[in-house]
Amino acid sequence: MTCITTPGHGIVTDTLIMHGIVKLFHVDKVRRIGDRYEICGDFSKMGEIVEIIKEELEEYSRNSNVARYSIYLGKILDSNINVSVTDSWLKSFAESLNEIKDVEKAYTEDHKVRYKEGRSKSKALYNLYLPLGFIYGKYTVDNYDAVTKEYRVCGKCFSLSNLGLIFGTAIIRYISGNNADVTLISLIPEDEMERDELLLIERFVEGKSENINIELTLKSVLVYALSFGETIYSFDSKVDALVWRLEKSGNFQRALQPEIFDITSLLDKIARLKSMSPDYTKILTLLVNKDYGDQSILDDLAEFLLFGGDYYRVIREITFFINRINRLNDKVTKGIDLEKFANTFIELGKD
Ligand SMILES: [Zn+2]
16 A cells, blocks of 8 residues: 655645545545645556546537537536636646656656646646635635636646546535526545545445535535435544635626635534435425525524534524415415424523
8 A cells, every 4th residue: 555645736636636546446545634635546547437538528529519418528617707718728637637647656646746736837737717716815805806816737737637526526606687696516535534434425426416506604605405305313533524616797807715614513513414314415405495595594504513503493494484485375384293393403402
């Protein structure tokens, strides 16, 4: 077993590269060290997923519609708020996939220096597009300007971060006219994690790419995204969620600084809610409904599930909410068992 280190391009890119490596190689263990990861395993043989993606990219070069319908390439399109770069992005991806080799020798601690990565004009390197790891700098908000701030990386970092985007993130989009919000969520070990759980955190997000109709806070998006699909019951290791958002307003784009949430107990609470109150996901769907939705209630619900607090308030808000919709359209709320939901919440509140 050998250990390698992610290059240090910031927590977003390093997280994506880590997920790309986990998807591609036989990884036994990942340890998080600050914004980087130490990854131990066998890097001599690559999974065949690379060939499948290469084939799709080849088809794309003949017919660009292919990307939209591909579950893999579609994920890149979904993450990207700057449509004008899609074509060069996918072409670079195809090219860079041929450069994933000798990962073991490449990913030493000084990788970034050795490969001359960073703000650079080198044509031998690849431009790291905004969703793959914008440079958000010292401040919470940083305006993105492709000309002055192009950040370039080697073909390994580029292809692996794309694979990480495809297999290691959930993507939630909100589009309204000329504006768009894209939130990306990646699950990561708080400290360290072994193979089985690493595969599980990827399986949990890889199929998730969704449009929503109302604008939500980061914590609401997180709770919403983790509540649908497969339920993960328990982890031996502690799990964090890395959440970051890109915003487009007309021609102006920006990336918000990523946030990390400890979701170990959130996952457990969601699992219990789903098994004890089958209407939980139905209520969530109503909270983000275009006509009836209410993001402030979802925010209070998310706040409680993530950090604890006043569960009576959440129960009260949801009861009012459902009753209000019920008066408008009782077909929508038909069969919702509010009492069961409230009792489940009281149980969770006792923790
Ligand atoms: Zn690199």
